[in-house]
Amino acid sequence: MKVVVAPDSFKGTFTAQQAAMAMAEGIAQARHGTDIALKPMADGGEGSLDVVLSGTAAQRVSMATVDSYGREITAEYGWDNGTAWIELAQASGLHFLPEFLHHPEQRNQWAMRASTWGTGQQWRHALARGAHTIFFMIGGSGTTDGGFGLLSALGALYRFQKEVVPGTDARQLALPVQIEEVETVRQLLAPIKIVVATDVTNPLWGPRGAAAVYGPQKGLSPAGVRQRDEELRRFGEALVRAAKTADASVMEEEGMGAAGGAAFPLRVLGREVRLARGADLMVTATGLAEEIAQADIVFTGEGATDAQTLSGKVPMAVLNLCRQYQKPCIVVSGHLGEGAEQLKTLGNVWLEQATPRGATAQDIQQHGYQWIAEAAARALLLATSGA
Structure with a gap:
């Protein structure tokens, strides 16, 4: 199985590279021997x-x-x-x-x-x-x-x-x-x-x-x-x-x-x-489309996923590529807000929230990396349970 991991940064807590590494750790724990390609992304802003x-x-x-x-x-x-x-x-x-x-x-x-x-x-x-x-x-x-x-x-x-x-x-x-x-x-x-x-x-x-x-x-x-x-x-x-x-x-x-x-x-x-669009430019520059074309499943994510995500943020750019190449996509985000469920209408999309309810900013700083890894593992097992 080949998995492409292409998240945005979790602003204020983790860079895109750190978020991608956390997801990769969870994926590797959930399914040993997985071929994981890290493709951290950005939207044209800091990072x-x-x-x-x-x-x-x-x-x-x-x-x-x-x-x-x-x-x-x-x-x-x-x-x-x-x-x-x-x-x-x-x-x-x-x-x-x-x-x-x-x-x-x-x-x-x-x-x-x-x-x-x-x-x-x-x-x-x-x-x-x-x-x-x-x-x-x-x-x-x-x-x-x-x-x-x-x-x-x-x-x-x-x-x-x-x-x-x-x-x-x-x-x-x-x-x-x-x-x-x-x-x-x-x-x-x-x-x-x-x-x-x-x-x-x-x-x-x-x-x-x-x-x-x-x-x-x-x-x-x-x-x-x-x-x-x-x-x-x-x-x-x-x-x-x-x-x-x-x-x-x-x-x-x-x-x-x-x-x-x-x-x-x-x-x-x-x-x-x-x-x-910043996210589209990053997609083109990093050759993400070519990686997704060869993948079995794709991960993306951000600090907070909500209705604004649909307006062109990194997860949406990744989801559009997944739809183009007919690949399943898992969105692991710190928080799933109002409107996030709309992403499921794109088809073959799983959403997973990493941060437990009631977690403080200090909790996220201390445990956020592990929470992202655990969320990625949960989501992968769910998405591939019928495979």
């Missing part, structure tokens, strides 16, 4: 780079840059013969927001500062190496700067009253800057094929925009949301004017508000830019 590095020929590239607030860090990206895999969370992730910021106004001030400039430095590094294709995985963002920092790092200049304004601090978006050297950036990006991994369909600004919908979880106060939304509108219009080849409607396109608008300048100035 996606590790999935790429474990599932492709890409090599890890480390470099010095800064985080969202200008603090020096070492960040990584993947490199495979001219193809770069850049995970925005490496340099501009939400996890860089200090945990000690308990006062809402403190959090707002930090959130207003957060810039994608450090991620832009990764782009420059990859381009200097000769990148011809860049996969930009933008989940887990801690910024809402409309790509202000990234564009600056790529070579654009911001000028306010004859003075050059740095792109390292997004509070500079409050200034009505003039954007220069746009053609320099356009020429830099012209030869590059860009694929942006995101499941977000929000526009750059407005009631459904980057600031209004995602700003609060990144620390913006209600006043900060209103201010940043207006700044994004003004910045977007300024870039469109400077580019001369686009109109303001590009700000309303689906996905321009993803990761606080980080991909917006790429869309305006890049020659070949497309958006792709």
